[in-house]
Amino acid sequence: MANDLWEYSPTCGHRTGTDLAGWSVMATDGFVGRVDGHSEEAGDAWLVLDGGAWIFGKLLIPASAVLRCEADEKTIRLALTRGQVEDAPQHLSEADRADGQYRQDVAAYFGEAARSR
Structure with a gap:
């Protein structure tokens, strides 16, 4: 993952202005939502992942977790396993993104996930 948690890696293929809503999200070991x-x-780039029935609720995923954006397939590949995604702090509402403690929890979780890879 990139050094800055809330930035896309310059090599991931993300194109500014691309609407990613509805794109498939793949962990290193399979589909996650x-x-x-x-x-x-x-400095504040992220995805809200809807895991459907697999993960009850939604998750805030920092942009640095994006390994690759595949525009032709409308797929985002994460540098995370399904287990790492499943264990991430749940995103309950839009207000969470502005909540300092929630953002610290997300940053701590994904920072640890990045160090474990």
Whole structure:
């Protein structure tokens, strides 16, 4: 993952202005859901993952977790396993993204996930 948690890696293939909503999201070991929302704001880029029945609720995934964007297939590949995605802090509402403690929890979780790879 990139050094800055909330930035896309320059090598992941993300193109500014691309609407990622509805794209498939793949962990290193399989499908984990679809993009429900996203931001590409500098220093605050993220995906909201809707895991459907597999993960009850939604998850906020920092942009640095994106390994590759495959525009032809409308697929995002993460540098995370299904287990790492499943164990991530749940994203309950849009207000969570502005909550400092929630953001710290997300940053701590994904920072640890990046170090374990």
